[in-house]
Amino acid sequence: MEEGKNEQTTSDVEEDIKTGPENGEAVVLNSENDNEAVNYDAERRDVEVNSGVEDTNVMPDSTSVLLNSQGSDSPEIKKDSGDEDEIELQDMNDDHPISPSTIGDVTMSGIDDDFTQAALKKIRKNAISCAMLTVLVIVIVVLAIVVIVLSVHKKRPPHIVLILAEDLGWNDVGWHNPDVMMPVLNQLAADGVIFNQTYVQPLCTPSRVSLMTGYYPFRTGNQHQILFNLHPSGLPLEFKLLPERLKDVGYLTHNIGKWDLGFCKEEYLPTRRGFDSHYGSWTGGTTHYGKIATDTCGKTAVGYDFRDNTGVVQESDTYLTFMLAERAVEIIKGHSTKCPLFLQFSLDIPGKIPEVPPEYEAKYSYIADERTRKFYGKMSVMDDAISSVVEALKTSALWEDTLFIFISDNGALACSSGSNWPFRGTIATLFEGATRVPAFAHGNMLKRTGYVNNQLWHMVDLHQTILSLAGAESASGIDGMNMWETFSEDKQSPRKEIVYNIDDDELSPGAAIRVGDYKLITGNPDLLYPCRLANESDGWYNFGDIPIHVFRGDTTGMDFPPPSNVTYLFNIKDDPEERNNTAELYPEIVQELHHRLDEHRKHLVPAVNQTPDVSGDPKNFGGVWSAGWC
Numbered sequence: 001m002e003e004g005k006n007e008q009t010t011s012d013v014e015e016d017i018k019t020g021p022e023n024g025e026a027v028v029l030n031s032e033n034d035n036e037a038v039n040y041d042a043e044r045r046d047v048e049v050n051s052g053v054e055d056t057n058v059m060p061d062s063t064s065v066l067l068n069s070q071g072s073d074s075p076e077i078k079k080d081s082g083d084e085d086e087i088e089l090q091d092m093n094d095d096h097p098i099s100p101s102t103i104g105d106v107t108m109s110g111i112d113d114d115f116t117q118a119a120l121k122k123i124r125k126n127a128i129s130c131a132m133l134t135v136l137v138i139v140i141v142v143l144a145i146v147v148i149v150l151s152v153h154k155k156r157p158p159h160i161v162l163i164l165a166e167d168l169g170w171n172d173v174g175w176h177n178p179d180v181m182m183p184v185l186n187q188l189a190a191d192g193v194i195f196n197q198t199y200v201q202p203l204c205t206p207s208r209v210s211l212m213t214g215y216y217p218f219r220t221g222n223q224h225q226i227l228f229n230l231h232p233s234g235l236p237l238e239f240k241l242l243p244e245r246l247k248d249v250g251y252l253t254h255n256i257g258k259w260d261l262g263f264c265k266e267e268y269l270p271t272r273r274g275f276d277s278h279y280g281s282w283t284g285g286t287t288h289y290g291k292i293a294t295d296t297c298g299k300t301a302v303g304y305d306f307r308d309n310t311g312v313v314q315e316s317d318t319y320l321t322f323m324l325a326e327r328a329v330e331i332i333k334g335h336s337t338k339c340p341l342f343l344q345f346s347l348d349i350p351g352k353i354p355e356v357p358p359e360y361e362a363k364y365s366y367i368a369d370e371r372t373r374k375f376y377g378k379m380s381v382m383d384d385a386i387s388s389v390v391e392a393l394k395t396s397a398l399w400e401d402t403l404f405i406f407i408s409d410n411g412a413l414a415c416s417s418g419s420n421w422p423f424r425g426t427i428a429t430l431f432e433g434a435t436r437v438p439a440f441a442h443g444n445m446l447k448r449t450g451y452v453n454n455q456l457w458h459m460v461d462l463h464q465t466i467l468s469l470a471g472a473e474s475a476s477g478i479d480g481m482n483m484w485e486t487f488s489e490d491k492q493s494p495r496k497e498i499v500y501n502i503d504d505d506e507l508s509p510g511a512a513i514r515v516g517d518y519k520l521i522t523g524n525p526d527l528l529y530p531c532r533l534a535n536e537s538d539g540w541y542n543f544g545d546i547p548i549h550v551f552r553g554d555t556t557g558m559d560f561p562p563p564s565n566v567t568y569l570f571n572i573k574d575d576p577e578e579r580n581n582t583a584e585l586y587p588e589i590v591q592e593l594h595h596r597l598d599e600h601r602k603h604l605v606p607a608v609n610q611t612p613d614v615s616g617d618p619k620n621f622g623g624v625w626s627a628g629w630c
Contacts, residue, residue, distance in 0.1 A: 157249065157470045158445055159341040159402040161393070162462075163386060164211075166204070166258065166285065166351045167427060169412025171419035171542065172379060173438045180376055181363060182383035184390065188404065192442030193487060194452045199498050200410055200459040202434040202527055203427065204284060205260050206501070207409040207459050212241040212261065212273075214463035214478035218502040218600070224607040225428075225527055227262055229283045229295035230616050232630035233608035234262015235273075240475065242463055243274030246342050249472045252276055254331050256324050257346030260284050264616055264630035271309050279313075279327045280346065281305045283625050288320045288348060288355040293625055295612075296531070303618025305625040312624055319357055320348045325385035332392040340470065341398065345389065346409075349378045352417045356381060372543040375417060400444055403469065407459070408437035414541035421542040424578040429537050430500050430512040430525040431578055445469075447488045455486045455493035502597065502604055503527065508563040513597050517573040518586075520593035524563040534564040540577065569593075 171177045174186040175194060201207040205226040206217035212235065217223045220236055227234065235241075243253035255275040262268035263282035270278040283293040283305045291306040291313075306313040306320075316323075328345055335341050360377035367373040386406075393399040411434040412418025414426045425431025442449075464480035465487065467473070474480070479499075485491040500512035500521075507530070510523035526534040541547075569583035569590050583590050616629045 156401070157251070157340045158443065159393075159398050160343070160466060160470070161341075161389070161402055161404050162344045162466075163389075163404070163406045164208075164257070164344060164346040165382065165406070165408045166347055166349060167410060167412050167418060168350055168408035168438060169414060169418040169420040169433070170423055170436060170438060171421040172350060172375075172412060174379075175440075176438060177419075180379045182379055184383050184387040185406065188390070188406070188442045189440040190450065192404070192440050192449055193446060193490075195439040195441070195457070196452050196454045197456045198407065198437055198439040198459075199435050199457070199500075200408065200437050202410055202429055202501060204258075204409045208261055209235055210458070210460040210480075211462055212243075213239045214242075214460060214467075214474055214480035215239070216460060216479045216499050216502075216600075218499070218604050219479070221605040221608040223501055223503045223604075224505050224610060226284060227260065227608075228610070228612065229293060229625060230299055230301055230612040230614065231262075231608075231610045232264045232613040232616065233610065234264065234268035236608065237267055241274050242466065243342060243344075245274075245467055245472045245474065246340075246470055247274055247276075249340075249470055251340045251342045251470065252335065253342045253344075254278075255344045255346070256280055256328050256331075257344075257348060258283075258285055259346075263625070263627050264613075266310075266627045269310065269627060275344075277309060277331070279308050280324060281348075282307060282627075285348065285351060286320065287353050288351070289317050291315070291320060299612040299614060301614070301617045301619075303621075303623050303625045310627075319355075319381070321381050321385050324348065325388050328389050329392040332389065332398065333396050335396065335398065337397060341402075342466075342470075347382060347385070349382050350375060350412070350418055351378075352413050354417065369544045371416065375543070403441065403443040403445060405439075405441050405462070407439040407462075409459075410434055411437060415543060415545040416547045419541060419543050421540065422577050424538065424540055425525070426537045426541060428527045428532070429534075430510060430521050430527070431538065432572070432576060433541075435500055436576075441487055445488065448490050451490070453487070453490055455483075455490070456495050456498070457481075457483045457486065457493055458495065458498055461495065497596070499597075499600055501527070502601055503607075504601070504604065505607065510563075511597055511601075513593055513600070514572060515593060515596055517571050518589055518593065519568075519570045519572050519578075520583075520590060520597070521566060521568040521570075522594070522597070523565055525566060525568070526564070529563045530558070530560040533560070534566075 172180065173189075174180045174182040175189050201210055201217060203226045206222055209215070209217045209220055209222045213220055220239060222235060243251075243255070246253055253275050255270045255278045257280040259270050259278065259280065259282050261270075261273075266272060269282070281291070281293060283295075286293045286305050291304055293303060293305040295301040304312075304315065306315075324345070324347070328343065331343060332341075354371060354374045356374045356377040360380050361374055362377075363380055364373045364376045367376065390399070390404070393402055393404075411420045411423070411425070411427050414420050414433065420426065420433030423431065423433035423436055425433035427434050458480075460478075460480040461483045462480070464474050464478065465483045468482045469484055481494050483493065483495075486493045497513060497515040500514070502511045503509060504511075508524045508526075510521075510525060510527065512519065512521040512525070514520075524534060526532055526537050528537075567583045567590065568578070568581050569586060570578045570580065571582065572578075613630065616625075618625050620629070
């Protein structure tokens with residue numbers, strides 16, 4: 001070949017490479033991930049390389065250069081046995097080389113070694129850039145998928161349905177008493193966690209106070225008896241309640257049934273204290289058909305009490321439990337799954353009023369005792385009502401994410417209405433019968449189910465446990481403890497003591513505490529003195545027994561013997577029925593528990609105003625218990 005034939009200067013070739021496809025160069029980009037290739041067909045150029053000087057920087061004869069598109073830092077050079085110089089670009093993953101037929105023969109005559117290396121380096125750089133871009137796209141896609149998956153599976157707070165039964169005794173449920181027909185509740189309890197050492201306050205108002213605030217009632221001023229309907233007070237407004245804290249983290253909150261935390265002014269009402277809605281009674285309870293509430297123990301007043309938020313529900317003779325259950329179903333079916341639900345269903349039954357639909361009493365026609373027959377019938381009403389709630393949760397796609405808790409507010413008014421057997425005492429006493437109640441939890445979030453949990457806990461702990469599970473903040477220094485691991489995994493309870501109550505009321509002081517296995521009762525064990533005397537409430541009562549206790553209404557001008565002043569020490573583990581007082585045998589334990597009570601007494605708050613105020617009499621409000629008189 002003649003010298004100078006087809007000769008080009010280095011700058012000419014560089015200009016050709018820069019201008020790319022228009023000047024006939026070929027570039028092939030091949031990606032394993034998107035299988036797309038961009039080919040610029042090259043015009044063949046014959047450039048003869050004519051050099052007689054051996055130089056290690058000059059490309060060896062018959063060499064194939066393979067650039068790995070996965071990001072190799074340098075080309076792989078392979079020696080070929082052929083005579084012809086060939087530059088081969090190959091994707092290491094798909095084994096499709098770029099042959100001379102595609103890229104053309106490049107005869108490099110008159111191009112110096114520096115330019116050859118620059119050209120190869122540029123090609124290599126393009127391949128590496130392509131590989132890096134591919135990897136970057138893959139990483140971005142993977143990260144996007146991870147973010148989407150995490151957002152979909154992000155742990156959401158559960159829906160929480162709390163069933164608060166009224167005056168339900170230990171022996172009033174099917175898992176303790178097989179004579180009671182409640183198949184739905186029995187199954188839920190068996191499939192969940194049955195609690196064997198659950199404690200509440202001896203009366204309804206104090207128990208609700210502990211649930212709503214996370215404090216023992218003696219720290220809020222609600223330790224003395226209950227809020228009777230003419231009391232010009234309520235749960236003090238300084239406390240931020242459970243539903244208010246749940247709303248802070250996005251919960252929709254609803255209260256159905258009995259409120260019992262004050263209504264003499266609107267600020268005390270449930271819809272002013274965190275609940276989005278309320279459907280039920282403001283007072284301490286009503287009859288099941290007429291929805292009539294009667295104030296007792298002081299002044300007697302009678303009035304209608306059934307509210308839909310602040311409006312009065314039209315009077316009807318429909319059984320109250322069914323009306324409450326129907327509203328619960330409506331709320332559940334209308335609830336958006338985008339928001340967590342807190343539904344507190346405070347049942348009106350079992351309660352103290354012996355009213356029951358005839359068809360439910362007929363289920364127990366074989367029982368001779370009328371009181372027992374009617375009471376068992378109410379238990380079956382409760383089961384059907386709760387069944388409708390559970391079914392609504394299932395059909396509304398909420399059940400799988402619902403923590404379902406069932407608990408009584410206190411023990412039964414044994415034996416006229418319910419039974420705490422085998423425990424001692426009746427409602428409103430410091431004995432086990434008034435304070436140790438049936439309870440269970442059910443839900444997919446429980447890690448262990450189908451067993452009886454013997455760990456110690458109190459209603460006050462539900463406040464902290466629910467808030468922790470919901471991701472909400474609780475007040476500092478509360479008495480409640482987080483029992484979730486105890487509930488879910490049967491781990492050791494952090495609670496080692498229970499304060500049953502501390503009431504230093506001048507007329508009838510009384511207190512009780514349990515630390516470990518030992519329980520101390522001091523003063524008067526009956527919280528309702530003078531409406532009731534201790535010897536009318538401290539026995540062991542079961543279904544069919546003749547009631548010996550009484551409950552006096554208007555006590556104005558009546559004389560009573562002084563209240564009891566006892567010192568009882570029981571080993572609750574060995575003697576859960578509280579039949580053996582060991583105070584004289586273990587005076588040192590009595591002293592230790594007295595000291596512990598005194599430590600708690602430092603936090604005792606004076607009781608709220610409980611002087612009956614006749615300005616709240618329903619006759620001043622058209623026969624309806626109403627707000628706006630205190």
